[in-house]
Each structure stands twice: as C-alpha cells, then as structure tokens.
Amino acid sequence: MTEPTEPGSGLKVRLAEELRAAMKAQExxxxxxxxxxxxxxKNREVELRHPLDDDEFVEVATxxxxxxxxxxxxYEQAGRPDRADLEREEQRxxxxxxxxxxxxxxxxxxxxxxxxxxxxxxxxxxxxxMGLVMSKAKGRVDGKAVQVKVRERLSG
Numbered sequence: 001m002t003e004p005t006e007p008g009s010g011l012k013v014r015l016a017e018e019l020r021a022a023m024k025a026q027e028x029x030x031x032x033x034x035x036x037x038x039x040x041x042k043n044r045e046v047e048l049r050h051p052l053d054d055d056e057f058v059e060v061a062t063x064x065x066x067x068x069x070x071x072x073x074x075y076e077q078a079g080r081p082d083r084a085d086l087e088r089e090e091q092r093x094x095x096x097x098x099x100x101x102x103x104x105x106x107x108x109x110x111x112x113x114x115x116x117x118x119x120x121x122x123x124x125x126x127x128x129x130m131g132l133v134m135s136k137a138k139g140r141v142d143g144k145a146v147q148v149k150v151r152e153r154l155s156g
Contacts, residue, residue: 009054011061011097012041033090037064037097055138061097062139068094102141110136111146111153123154 015038022031037060044060045052052060068091075084102110114132118125129150134143 009052009057011054011057012052015041015097029086029089030093033093036090037061037094040064058098058139061094065091065094065098099140102137107133107137107141107146107149111150114150115153120154123151126150126154129154 015034019031019034019038022034040060040063041052041057044056048056068087071087072084072091075081075087110133111129114120114129114136115125118128118132120129126147130143130147133146133150134141137146
C-alpha cells in the first residue's frame with residue numbers, strides 16, 4: 001500500500017479505500033453514505049484549514065451518525081418507514097468509523113469519578129461534572145443520556 005501524500009488520518013485513507021470498493025461493487029446506499037462522509041470531512045478541513053487527524057475525523061463521523069438518528073426519528077414520525085430504513089443503513093455504514101460506545105457501567109463509573117474529583121454537591125455542579133465526563137467519553141456516549149444520569153446522581 002502506498003503512503004498517503006498529505007498528512008492526515010488513517011481513517012481518511014480507509015474511507016477512500018472503502019469508497020473505491022463501494023463504487024466497484026455498485027453498493028448504492030454504502031456509496032452514498034461514504035460520499036456524504038467524504039464531503040463532510042472535506043468541509044470540516046476547509047473550516048479548520050488543515051487536514052483532519054483521527055480524533056477530528058471521528059467527531060465528523062459522530063455528527064453524521066447523529067444526523068442519521070434524527071432523520072430516522074423524523075421519517076418514522078412522518079410515516080415514511082422506507083426512508084427511515086435507508087437512513088438506518090447509512091447509519092450502520094457510518095458507525096464503523098466511530099469507536100464503540102461505553103457501557104452503562106463505564107458511564108456510571110465516569111460520573112462517580114467526576115463527582116468525586118470535582119467535589120460536586122448538588123444540581124448547581126452539573127456543568128462541572130458534565131465537562132469532566134464528556135472530556136473522557138469523547139464521542140463514545142450520548143450527551144443527553146449522560147446529562148440525565150448526572151442530574152439523577154446530583155439530585156439524589
């Protein structure tokens with residue numbers, strides 16, 4: 001395999017290879033999802049004015065997965081299961097580019113550690129605890145779900 005000519009991430013190289021493979025195999029849904037991810041990555045590079053590293057790439061992929069989840073909800077509410085299924089397929093393709101999510105026990109442990117280290121005493125310390133948890137969980141857990149758990153922990 002040849003070395004990439006520009007600095008950047010191994011994930012970008014993988015994306016380019018999978019894009020070519022999807023074109024050759026004529027996998028329309030996979031190809032569409034990979035093209036959208038490629039466009040999002042390029043847009044983010046233009047925004048930041050440098051090639052993305054793997055962490056930045058994962059942020060973009062995570063954002064795209066979140067968009068698919070929102071679209072699935074919207075299509076289901078609109079009574080369009082066909083479109084929701086298409087979005088689900090795209091989501092599965094994109095999820096291969098993000099790290100595995102944390103288990104409930106791992107999230108709970110992160111919250112406990114954050115509460116202890118920040119000396120959080122009540123609901124007013126939500127932001128402090130959330131900042132600590134999310135910096136460690138980085139893209140591997142849903143922020144809304146963590147916020148609910150932190151609120152419960154700080155109020156009880």
